[in-house]
Amino acid sequence: MSTPTIIPVHASPEGAGTAGLSRRLAAAKKAYTTRFLSEALDADPSGYRLLTGPDVVPVAGDIVLTRVERIGQLPRLESPVSRRQALFVGDEVLLAYANRYAPDQVLAEVPAGLGPCHLIAAGGLAGVVTASHGTVGRPTQLAPLGLLADAQGRLNLARFAPRALDPQAPPRVRPHVVAVLGTSMNSGKSTAAACLVRGLTSAGLRVAAGKITGTGAGGDPRLFQDAGAVQVLDFTDYGYPTTFRLQAPEVRALAASMVSALAESGPEAIVVEVADGLYQGETRQLLNGPLLRTLVDTVLFAAGDAVGACAGVGVLRAAGHVPAAVSGMVTVSPLAAAEAAAELDVPVIGTYDLARAETAMRLLAPVPE
Incomplete structure (x- = not known):
């Protein structure tokens, strides 16, 4: 099996090199779901890289840098502080892969690779829509540029989460x-x-x-x-x-x-x-x-x-x-x-x-x- 390709940037002269990726990550639109990563990027956007290639298989919570290809049902993205950011074709956006179940909206799943996908929730989720409510229009189309990684490997929301499951829960005394x-x-x-x-x-x-x-x-x-x-x-x-x-x-x-x-x-x-x-x-x-x-x-x-x-x-x-x-x-x-x-x-x-x-x-x- 071939190994994933590690690239510092999407192929473009202005984004070439590690410094270029740092600039792009600082400039990318961040979502509510990636708010804890956003805090880390605000402190220091260096030291990251992108994973791409046919053998990169995302899982729920993996963080992906995407480019907006087409504006559809969700034209805005909720920011880390819950401001509704307008999306434009060509925007680079940091999202999290996820599955979604929403009877009034869509059914969506994490794809098996880094092919074209959709913005499946304005809170900042990427996936592939497999079914949608009759009143829902075509989804906003995304082009994944790569999974975000650092020296320890690919980044998942769990890495930045301030809370972890408590093996001692539930409490004996509670309100x-x-x-x-x-x-x-x-x-x-x-x-x-x-x-x-x-x-x-x-x-x-x-x-x-x-x-x-x-x-x-x-x-x-x-x-x-x-x-x-x-x-x-x-x-x-x-x-x-x-x-x-x-x-x-x-x-x-x-x-x-x-x-x-x-x-x-x-x-x-x-x-x-x-x-x-x-x-x-x-x-x-x-x-x-x-x-x-x-x-x-x-x-x-x-x-x-x-x-x-x-x-x-x-x-x-x-x-x-x-x-x-x-x-x-x-x-x-x-x-x-x-x-x-x-x-x-x-x-x-x-x-x-x-x-x-x-x-x-x-x-x-x-x-x-």
Whole structure:
């Protein structure tokens, strides 16, 4: 088997040599997912090289320097500080390879080589789209220039992550933990979680928040911060660009480690979001396993409509979880909320009502079996 080609730059006179690559890395647009690498590059962009060739096979989390070939569905890239950067054809961009599962957007996977690929999430993920929602346009096209490497080898997000999985997790002593799950993506989980953080904070509690699974992006963590969380973590802090296709033991370890780390800041409550819907693979792993029942004290369920609310509550109960309330997009419609309330024996609470201290505090009360 031939060995990967190591090149300092894409072949161009102005980029020739190690110094040229340093300049290009400093000038390249960085993504939210590569924010920890970006900090290292800001400190010193030298000492890096690119790996290319037919035997270079990327894996999830590998960092790739790409060139934008065509602007499509995602014309902007979220920066390390969550600014929406406009993309132009010819831009060089640092992204992370990833798999993505997003029913309202795309299904995408890490390719088997460094051939043409797509921008699969504005947070800064590269992959190949294999299926897309009918309303989604053609993807933004990328030309990978090589995997980023240094003297120790190829670079992966895990190398720069500030957090690692904790083999001692979960903690024996922890504060009250609320998990927010939902019928699907865009069911209102993140907003409900943020409003709950706000309500508990307004009640005088110190609240930490986390996003256990999902697709790397800064919007939800920053939303939790804006709501008043004293500490916020998500899976990207552990080096994962997404959690799609992680094995069950790793998903469980991630959930336990995040709750353990959030507990270290001394909060009186923790709110965590589990992304996508109850039938999504990693969510189902957590839902049907024993860990979530020992890790979580309260479940808040976000639904898109009344039928989804009723079906979801049934799925949760079958898995051994008794939801404390239903919220989310179903509550945007007074009629849909009334339909759900008529069929359910759990409260249906408006998303923004969760931001009220008295409403939020009621969710911490024990739920009757």
